[in-house]
Amino acid sequence: MSLKHTYTLIAPFYDAMLARATRAARQRSxxxxxxxxxxxxxAGVGTGxxxxxxxxxxxxxxxxxxHAMLRRALSRVGPVDFAPVQGDAQRLPFADGAFDHAVLHLILAVVPHPAACFAEIARIVKPGGSVLVFDKFLRRGQPALLRRLANPLVRRVATRLDVVFEDLLPAAPQLALEHDQPALAGGWFRMIRLRRY
Structure with a gap:
């Protein structure tokens, strides 16, 4: 089952699973x-x-x-200037340096190729811009046996459980880490801020 098909199916249930649990971390990020x-x-705005x-x-x-996720996001647009775009975060349909900043909340552990997504973000953010990440990551060398055992099945349905953030950094050498702190689940979820040089 493709990622697009999976997220079309889970769009009606997505908020029930994540809204309350991630609200405070999203606000802080x-x-x-x-x-x-x-x-x-x-990037990966989901249901908004x-x-x-x-x-x-x-x-x-x-x-x-x-489209199913974007349709739900539009119902949440309040007093902000917002435009929806359907596209793939691993192949962004934007020019180099098109954005001042980027937000990646719960997307790097979802896409099949997180390094490609991360490199694309570095491409479209202007020098001096910031990148905000909130997601679940393993630490290098962390055993996390249950997560690793569940990953082959879970990644086919909704999300990866084996992404190591530090392994993504070589894909975007123009992004420098400025801040990294635990957010949820004993540090499994992290809030990360990077600067584009």
């Missing part, structure tokens, strides 16, 4: 967006769970692979 107005890509927490001064483009 998005608070790091700069105050100066700019263009911000929400980030939208109520966005500062109003920016222009946002919300990209998602499925």
């Amino acid at each position: 998005l608070a790091a967006l700069p105050t100066d107005p700019g263009r911000v890509l929400l 769970l980030d939208l109520p927490h966005l500062p109003a001064q920016h222009h946002y483009i919300g990209l998602d692979l499925t």
Whole structure:
């Protein structure tokens, strides 16, 4: 089953699974967006769970692979300048340096090729821009036997459980790590901020 098909099927249930559990972490992550107005890509915007927490001064483009997710996101658009775009976060349909900032909430552990997604983000963010990441990652050398055993099945349905964030960094050498802190589930979920040089 393709990722597009899977997320079309789970779109009606997505919020029930994630909204409450991730709300506070999303708010903390998005608070790091700069105050100066700019263009911000929400890569993998999903059902729009980030939208109520966005500062109003920016222009946002919300990209998602499925129409079903984008349709749900549109119902959450409040007083922000927001445009939906259907597309693949691993092959972004935007020019180099098209955005001042990018937000990757719960997308790097979902896409089949997270390094390709990460490299694309580095390509479309302007030098000096920021990248905000909130997702679940293993640490290098972490055994996490249950997660690794479940990964072959779970990754076919919805998400990967084996992504090591540090392994993604070589794909985007122009992104420098500025901040990394545990967010949820004993540090399995992390909030990360990077700067594009």
